[in-house]
Amino acid sequence: MWWTRKKTPKVVESYAPEREAELAEPPHRNAFLMVALGGAAVAAFGIAGMRSIFAPVFFALVLTICVHPLRTTLEQRGVPRGIATGSVITAVVVLLGGFGWAFFLALGQFAALLPQYGPQLTAFVTSLASSLSTLGFGPEQINDFISGFDPTRLVSFFTDILGSVAGLTTSVVIVLTMLILMAMDAAFIPTLFKQLGASKPLVVKSMNTYASGVRRYMVVTTVLGAAQGLVNWAALAILGIPGAALWGMLSFLCSFIPNIGYFIAIIPPLIFGLLTGGWPMVIAVVIVYGVINGIIQSVIQPRVVGGAVSLSQSITFFSVLFWALLIGPIGAILAIPLSLLVRAMLIDSNPAAWWWRPVIGDLDETKQLMKEEDSEIKAARVRRKADKRLNGTPSTSAG
Secondary structure, three states: OHHHOOOOOOOOOOOOHHHHHHHOOOOOHHHHHHHHHHHHHHHHHHHHHOHHHHHHHHHHHHHHHHHHHHHHHHHHOOOOHHHHHHHHHHHHHHHHHHHHHHHHHHHHHHHHHHHHHHHHHHHHHHHHHHHHHHOOOOHHHHHHHHHHOOHHHHHHHHHHHHHOHHHHHHHHHHHHHHHHHHHHHHHHHHHHHHHHHOOOHHHHHHHHHHHHHHHHHHHHHHHHHHHHHHHHHHHHHHHOOOOHHHHHHHHHHHOOOOOOHHHHHHHHHHHHHHHHHHHHHHHHHHHHHHHHHHHHHHHHHHHHHHHHOOOOHHHHHHHHHHHHHHHOHHHHHOHHHHHHHHHHHHHHOOHHHOOHHHHHOOOHHHHHHHHHHHHHHHHHHHHHHHHHHHHOOOOHHHO
16 A cells, blocks of 8 residues: 555755855855845945935046046155145146036037027928838827927027036035045055055955056046047048037047947037038048047057956946936946946955956956967867868867
8 A cells, every 4th residue: 555655765966066166155145146236226226316426526536546646756756745735636627627618618619500500400300301201100200300309409408508507516616625635635545555455455456456447547548538539620620520629529528438439429520511511421420430439449548458447348338328327427437437446346355256357357368268269279170171181081089
């Protein structure tokens, strides 16, 4: 009977050796992961809620990091720390003042330029609407599109930006105040890092690496972006595109936005090129911007920046979208420094998390392994071809 049968012992599942490492993981790993994701979500919402403070403070931090070598150079030459601090603050204020003057001058130029081409823009939108009708869009949708387009709205928009100085006062005050305070506090950083080096060497190393990486990235991007803007300005002026200086400034600003900055900067020259010279001018602008962008951002910048960033293209693009959503347009410009700070705090300062570096873009060792694999594959292919010529059959030992 069934109750007199002997129960057969349950077969214990034998785990493969490669699963032993997974079994050795600490318990409740999934719970820790969910808690970490929840904490990241709370931190993201908190940053988004205080974006009006967070963005200018972090911007001041990036500026302080970039000009810190000026302080160390002056102090090494015997300049008192107070004078070195004042020199750093003065340099940053002069740079910000010059940039702000050029930016507002460009906005004013755009506000004066756009009304001159209002009829051409309206005619272009009308022709675009007729093209949309051939693609199957209904008359109501096309009429809404035409009625919603008004070039004067763009003029009033940029005029409001020029007149909203009071709205920018808070951010400017925060940036300048934090620059002064951070410049004063930066005098203690070298000694503080020596003090913490004995007990927290990895944290000190990760912060130094972060500072040098941000400094190299921002300085190189600024220099190459300025060169890119000047070359674009000259090229557009030669082509006869209206507002060439304005689009050069836009190209410089967009050089700080990885991956998508090029596509943002090229749109206005394309539109005004189409209005002034038709499709041949559009093709000329695409070629000029493509060549300049390809040489500077795809050839020169990676060689100069080197491994200072070490973020994959996917993560870089996601960082631009993520930080722009959290703290506004300035987040797209500061996306790389912000992402590098997150990596420094969570990965670089934690030996248990170092395995994440190749995953997120530090591919030096991975590329070396790929080269070795490619060499082995190439050597095996050569052996197979040689064996096939000699014996007429591929070698079975070629692997």
